[in-house]
Amino acid sequence: MLKTMQKHGVTLAVFAAVLTGLTALVNALTKTTIEEQASKQQKALFDQVIPSDFYDNDLQKSCFVVDAPQLGKGPHRLFIARKGDKPVGAVMEATAPDGYSGAIQLLVGSDFSGTILGTRVTEHHETPGLGDKIETRLSDWILHFAGKVIHGEEDTAFAVKKDGGEFDQFTGATITPRAVVNAVKRAGLYAETLPAQINNLPACEE
Numbered sequence: 729m730l731k732t733m734q735k736h737g738v739t740l741a742v743f744a745a746v747l748t749g750l751t752a753l754v755n756a757l758t759k760t761t762i763e764e765q766a767s768k769q770q771k772a773l774f775d776q777v778i779p780s781d782f783y784d785n786d787l788q789k790s791c792f793v794v795d796a797p798q799l800g801k802g803p804h805r806l807f808i809a810r811k812g813d814k815p816v817g818a819v820m821e822a823t824a825p826d827g828y829s830g831a832i833q834l835l836v837g838s839d840f841s842g843t844i845l846g847t848r849v850t851e852h853h854e855t856p857g858l859g860d861k862i863e864t865r866l867s868d869w870i871l872h873f874a875g876k877v878i879h880g881e882e883d884t885a886f887a888v889k890k891d892g893g894e895f896d897q898f899t900g901a902t903i904t905p906r907a908v909v910n911a912v913k914r915a916g917l918y919a920e921t922l923p924a925q926i927n928n929l930p931a932c933e934e
């Protein structure tokens with residue numbers, strides 16, 4: 729009886745060990761797949777805000793975290809683009825805190841001379857049918873930032889038309905586009921300050 733119980737105990741222990749090993753393997757494979765998908769999605773988003781021929785380094789491995797008011801409250805990530813080891817621009821996470829329905833999260837690509845390379849909205853809660861035209865699936869409005877140049881902080885042209893600038897506002901919705909335009913302008917101006925501080929930027933944690 730005792731030997732039978734011991735035999736069953738050993739069998740259960742082996743089964744449990746095998747099951748634990750399989751579970752760990754599945755979790756590891758699943759984690760790898762999720763990380764790979766997230767990396768691909770991030771790369772696809774980068775390609776929308778900075779031309780692929782503008783840089784030749786691995787942007788995702790050139791990640792830094794900054795606490796810069798120009799990008800919004802709290803820490804934001806930025807990615808330094810290099811061409812032949814020379815820093816040429818950045819992709820920055822930025823927040824427009826003054827959207828109609830709350831904060832609007834952005835990704836802004838810019839060189840270091842005030843030229844916006846591209847902008848995309850990554851998260852928002854704006855009103856459907858009005859402020860949500862900042863999404864590319866609903867409007868091409870956000871595409872008009874590419875190639876625009878910010879001529880200093882006092883550049884009045886980098887604003888919505890209602891404020892004397894060159895960017896269209898939406899019918900019945902001025903607050904949302906104004907918030908985005910202003911946030912992109914702040915990010916572009918901040919990018920101009922990056923070359924002087926690149927060597928001191930804190931890297932993202934792995």
